[in-house]
Structure formats: C-alpha cells, structure tokens
C-alpha cells in the first residue's frame with residue numbers, strides 16, 4: 001500500500017514537473033516570439049506611428065533599405081500617400097514633404113484649387129519648387145528628339161543641331177526658316193493631313209539660334225520688364241526653339257491672341273500627336289512649364305511620347321522628369 005501511495009506521489013510530482021516545464025517552455029517560446037516580432041518592420045512601423053493599413057502598404061512596396069529610411073524620418077501619413085501617386089519618384093520624397101509642409105492649404109497661382117499631393121509631385125519632379133534659372137543643369141543632348149530645354153535645363157551658347165534643314169516657304173513664313181530634318185519631315189505629314197481636312201497650319205517661327213534668342217529676350221525686357229518677359233520668352237540658351245524641334249504656327253488671318261479660336265487649333269488639339277508634336281505650354285499648366293499658355297507653340301517629341309502626353313494630359317516636363325531624367 002505504501003509503495004503504491006509512494007508511486008502515486010511520484011506520479012503527482014512528475015506531472016507537476018512536466019506541467020511546470022511545459023509552462024516554462026511555452027513562456028520562453030512566447031518570449032522569443034515577442035522578441036522576434038519586435039525586430040520586424042511591421043512592429044517597428046506601427047510603433048513609429050503608422051496605421052495597420054499604411055504599415056501593410058509600406059511593407060508591400062519597400063525594400064529593407066527603404067524601410068530603414070522611413071523609420072529614420074518622423075512619422076508622416078503623407079509618405080504612403082505620396083507613394084501611391086502615379087509619378088512618385090523616390091529620390092524626391094524629401095522634397096515632396098518639404099514642399100507640401102511649406103505650402104499645405106495654399107492655392108497655386110493660376111489654379112483655383114488648394115494644392116494637392118499630385119500637384120506637389122508634379123512641381124517637385126519638374127524642379128518648379130526651385131527658382132527659375134538659379135539651379136539648372138545642362139540639357140542632355142544625347143536624348144536626341146526627346147531632349148529637354150527649359151528653365152532648368154540649359155542648352156548653352158554653342159548648341160546647334162547638326163541636321164538642320166531649310167524649311168520651304170510653302171510651309172513657313174520668314175527668311176530661311178530651319179528645322180531638324182526629322183521634325184521637318186513629320187511636319188510635312190502634319191501639314192498635308194491638315195490641308196486634306198481643309199486647314200492651313202503655317203510655321204511662323206522655327207529654329208532660333210542663341211544670338212537670335214538673346215536679341216529677342218532683351219528686346220522683350222525693354223518692352224515688358226524682366227518678370228513678364230520670363231513668363232513669355234526663354235532666356236538665351238534655354239529656348240526650345242534652339243533645339244530645332246519646335247515650331248510656332250499660325251494660319252491665315254490669325255495672330256497669337258486669336259490662334260486658339262481657329263479651326264486649325266482645334267485640328268491640332270486632336271491630331272498633332274499623330275505626327276509626334278505636342279502643345280508644349282498648355283493652359284492651366286503654367287505653374288509647371290514656367291510659361292504662359294501658348295496655343296501656337298508645338299514641339300516635336302516623336303509619336304510615342306506625344307501620344308502618351310496626349311492620352312495622359314501631362315506636360316513634356318513631367319514626362320521627361322519621370323521617364324527620362326534619371327537620378
């Protein structure tokens with residue numbers, strides 16, 4: 001009897017020991033799990049202040065290095081929002097946040113709406129958060145027909161395309177107008193197609209060299225002053241006309257003020273991209289292009305880019321920043 005009782009006691013102790021061990025191991029396991037979880041970005045992002053939803057988004061879209069970068073910053077609910085923007089560029093994240101926080105709630109000049117994140121992305125991407133002509137780089141001439149010349153991309157005094165051809169006065173006004181051959185060939189296609197539809201699209205100004213632009217710009221300064229001139233005409237070396245890929249057009253009986261009311265303008269709105277041309281300075285995009293709306297100024301960029309720009313209603317500056325500019 002004693003023996004049995006002892007055995008029962010031993011079993012009781014053994015069970016007790018096993019239970020304690022199990023609880024201990026389970027506890028250790030849980031503790032290890034917790035420690036491991038606290039090392040995860042999921043835990044750290046949420047502890048940093050990101051919602052479950054934002055955390056999930058960030059985890060899905062960023063690599064470890066980018067997540068570390070996010071954790072090094074103050075929590076900002078705008079970060080995942082910016083990342084969801086179509087033309088978001090990671091290299092610009094700091095600039096987006098800075099610009100947005102400086103201008104949040106403001107109305108952009110020329111637009112009657114409050115600044116949106118989409119606006120901020122576009123503004124920063126095209127460098128319009130910087131002052132004109134102060135922080136520019138050299139235009140990347142290797143981009144050929146998709147090279148960008150604007151207030152932040154400088155062609156220089158010497159740049160002259162090596163395939164300029166003389167434009168026949170059949171298509172153009174002026175003394176020996178010139179264009180790059182590729183733009184001229186496409187323009188002839190455009191001209192003929194417009195003509196078939198009963199429209200006369202005539203070139204008013206085409207290639208302009210540095211010196212021409214220098215004289216023009218300074219003449220404007222004397223008439224309009226610096227600020228107005230900079231909204232109307234490029235400084236020498238920064239003009240799209242110096243690329244040889246640009247035409248100012250008109251039609252019979254029209255001038256710069258009335259061209260937008262002509263059938264030719266309506267035709268170009270629908271068909272210019274089919275020949276690789278885009279309206280370069282559209283209405284409502286002045287805050288991005290840095291130029292007043294010019295219904296007459298068209299730029300050759302090739303059919304693919306022109307079609308993208310036409311379909312997505314963006315400027316060439318935005319297209320270039322997102323697809324072509326690189327780091």
Ligand SMILES: [Zn+2]
Pocket residue numbers: 205241246247248296297298
């Ligand atoms: Zn022009």
